[in-house]
Amino acid sequence: MIFIAGAGPGKVEKYVTRKTVHCFHCNNDTPWILEKTKYYVSLFFIPVVPVKTQYRFYCPICGNTRQLEKEEFNRMVKFEAEPWRAGE
Ligand SMILES: [Zn+2]
Numbered sequence: 001m002i003f004i005a006g007a008g009p010g011k012v013e014k015y016v017t018r019k020t021v022h023c024f025h026c027n028n029d030t031p032w033i034l035e036k037t038k039y040y041v042s043l044f045f046i047p048v049v050p051v052k053t054q055y056r057f058y059c060p061i062c063g064n065t066r067q068l069e070k071e072e073f074n075r076m077v078k079f080e081a082e083p084w085r086a087g088e
Pocket of ligand 1: 023024025026027028059060061062063064
């Protein structure tokens with residue numbers, strides 16, 4: 001029996017801050033993106049085991065990124081951000 005196994009990003013959740021954030025990299029004030037990416041080990045291209053979750057907070061203009069802890073991410077999503085709706 002042949003197993004096809006791999007690992008990669010699975011579900012991505014995106015949020016956007018209600019207030020603007022100043023970016024020291026590109027000098028713009030804009031709402032930043034909060035992004036939660038779950039990585040899975042997959043078997044036959046079906047994600048089966050979650051291996052890690054990455055929390056990122058980044059400037060949508062230049063991509064300047066900060067890694068966040070889970071607690072910090074959840075607090076910001078709860079109090080300072082709303083779900084990101086692409087295309088609106
Ligand atoms: Zn920037």
